[in-house]
Amino acid sequence: MLSEEKIKLMTSIAIFEKAEKRNLLLAKRYFKTDYIGQNLLRAFLGYTFCWILGLAVVVVCRIEEILSIVALEDVVLPFVDYGVWYLLGLAAYLIITFVVCYRRYGYAERGMKVYVARLKRLNRRYEFRSRTKEHGKEGRRS
Numbered sequence: 144m145l146s147e148e149k150i151k152l153m154t155s156i157a158i159f160e161k162a163e164k165r166n167l168l169l170a171k172r173y174f175k176t177d178y179i180g181q182n183l184l185r186a187f188l189g190y191t192f193c194w195i196l197g198l199a200v201v202v203v204c205r206i207e208e209i210l211s212i213v214a215l216e217d218v219v220l221p222f223v224d225y226g227v228w229y230l231l232g233l234a235a236y237l238i239i240t241f242v243v244c245y246r247r248y249g250y251a252e253r254g255m256k257v258y259v260a261r262l263k264r265l266n267r268r269y270e271f272r273s274r275t276k277e278h279g280k281e282g283r284r285s
Contacts (some may be wrong), residue, residue, distance in 0.1 A: 149268050156261050163254045170251035179244045186240040187233070194229050201225075 160167065169178065202209065212218050 146268070149265065152261065152265050152268065156258070156265065159258060159261065163258070166247075166251040166254045167258060169248065170255040173248075175245075175248050175252075178248050179241060182244045183237055183240055186237060190233055190236050194232070198225060 173181070209218060
């Protein structure tokens with residue numbers, strides 16, 4: 144026999160699964176440190192690659208100016224400044240990435256707890272139904 148409450152519960156679980164599928168997979172697949180570390184590494188590599196490309200564009204655009212400088216110190220000094228800006232930008236980008244990933248994982252973790260709680264509630268409903276059926280059968284035999 145179908146229970147309206149169980150049908151509502153199963154429907155809400157299915158809707159929750161569909162809406163939060165990506166977040167649920169995130170919380171199931173990774174530990175928090177692994178997820179954050181993976182994204183920090185990805186952010187570091189992406190930022191460094193983009194910085195190198197940007198530096199290459201600057202060097203190509205100013206190649207004539209760079210080649211006209213005679214003293215080596217005058218050529219190296221701007222690259223030291225670029226290096227400092229790189230490190231400052233990298234630190235800021237990694238901090239932002241850490242905060243975003245930390246919050247995203249926390250949200251996924253809370254969603255997973257809600258999902259598991261709903262599944263446990265549904266499971267208790269089925270256990271309750273099976274127990275009442277067993278007690279009903281035992282009562283008839285006696």
